[in-house]
Amino acid sequence: MSSAGDSLQRLQELGELVISAIKRGEFPKLEMPDRSTNNIVFNKEKNQFVLGPSQICRDSSNTRHVRSFSQLLWVASFAKTLLESGRTSSLRDLYYSSEAYGVHFKDQAESDRVVSDLECVVGLAREDLGIFPEERSSIFGQVTMRYTVAGYEGREIDLTMSPDGFPIGPALVTAEPVATDAELILAVESGGMFSRLIETGAWRRFGAVLVQLGGQPPRSTRRLVRRLHEALNLPVYIFTDGDPWGMHIAQVMISGSANAAHVDGLTVPTAKWIGVTPADIRKYSLPTEPMSDADLKRLDELARDPRYANPESQRHISEFRELRRKAEQQAFSRFGIDFVVEEYLPDKILDPPDAKRVTKQ
């Protein structure tokens, strides 16, 4: 996470680059990494997508570039205003705010793209620039965070204080992890599972910081998980539905996505998907539904995806293909509402049969 001061400095440098060109009587140009598909490469060592060496140039002397060039500068100046005033903006608000300045975006997809351009140019994530999506997932556990947002600077909060959890919004994403009594981070897909793990006291038993993902989580949730993992040295486990979509929620947390190949600090390469695996579905005779054509097609895509080019992932995929059925994480409730806490999770986290326990390093 970059501090507001560092972010402001990067924006200032960008502005100076443009102004000095103008003062020299030149048309300003901006170089940035190329985010098009053919420059997104899979880095095997990092086990994640990164951008290749290709650069593109926004040249204000080219009339075809003038529009995107000025949009980019406006987003940079909007971000500067946000950071200077300690405010944040949603991507949607940013889109609407442009009208006040006579800057035109065709739709929000276009302004979102220009926000990504700015991320590339200044080498920061949009969250560092005060720009956040609307979606929120939640967190709960034995972690103390120190806020940095205006009005709350230096105030600390214990993330067990609210038994419904805390939304992962701008304040928590920019807060500093201060201390923890937890042993691990357990990210779960559904809100029902999140509530269950809180009210059964499972968080205490497993020493778990619980994160509710709610499907593919927003980038800010992935950033917070990564920061807690690094700052507090907590291993990360991911528990999702047993289907290709659930597997992929975990895989994106582990090795990132092509869309965010230009952003650092989102992945946890040592995170572990603990299920629901196809082997779990068989072992526990879970209630299942047949896979749809879309599910099977998705499995084919994952089989070819470089992020799944490891024996364990390929085994899961071929077992899913054989099974042709899927199960939600709630399916364990068939054995009673506490089964998942009493039996399944201890097997997976405390005493995994097929893997060494991921321990605090």
Next chain:
Amino acid sequence: MSSAGDSLQRLQELGELVISAIKRGEFPKLEMPDRSTNNIVFNKEKNQFVLGPSQICRDSSNTRHVRSFSQLLWVASFAKTLLESGRTSSLRDLYYSSEAYGVHFKDQAESDRVVSDLECVVGLAREDLGIFPEERSSIFGQVTMRYTVAGYEGREIDLTMSPDGFPIGPALVTAEPVATDAELILAVESGGMFSRLIETGAWRRFGAVLVQLGGQPPRSTRRLVRRLHEALNLPVYIFTDGDPWGMHIAQVMISGSANAAHVDGLTVPTAKWIGVTPADIRKYSLPTEPMSDADLKRLDELARDPRYANPESQRHISEFRELRRKAEQQAFSRFGIDFVVEEYLPDKILDPPDAKRVTKQ
């Protein structure tokens, strides 16, 4: 809100009714209000939908009723287990849990329906029975709540402690409002607006408890708003997008829905929709989009809906029909990101030109 003890007693009475019939050598029967469309009537005095006098009977001597009769008793016994152990369940978990007991539901829609049946039979809302949906909206403001959930009994929380707000989950829905320094409740549709009102300190300026609805809010959010309104004597304002869907979010909070005609304690008849009204769109020259066919069709439906049978609502509808355009609440950002806080909301809440201020009674 019914206490867990009261709820348990109602469930117990239901069980005794069934057992005593069996002991008398009779097939047990259960009477409940009829929830079918022709028994949902609009009560003009209450300005909301209620159930008419028609009753239906689940008769276990009728083989066509045996399935729904036993499903109902199973849901009742599941709820009893939840209440006795201080647990909650999502509607989805309840559906999956049925398998553990050999009780069969065709799909979750069927188990959701049986939960509604049980609400009718015992005259309680599902939240009183420990059963919650997955969705969460958020709350933030100068209110102190005292938790009643297991592990947190008696602990108090100040709802300004988390600058990202608090999720309205099982713990907060069952907590007791203890004290407030607030003057009013301001419910807003979007998460972006919710964040804006927190970080600009608008909550302090307007003395507002902020509630983020996120579209049509879950019933538990409406319950919490109603309880804060009653217990703390706070008037309620609702701020949504300027389109028929936004109007209807407000109207359901004001006068309820046909789906929940059998549940009390969800509506705030004196709540006020403050916009974005079609008049606001004109007055502030907001950026708009043309209404789709679905939007226009929805306006026709609302025009015929008894909940809109008042001059003010009809005026909004006919102005929307003339305008044929809609605006999101973020559209005010065209005048700068603080315009909504500096200009629009003071006009609407502190000094409404076209209506008396709703004051604390």
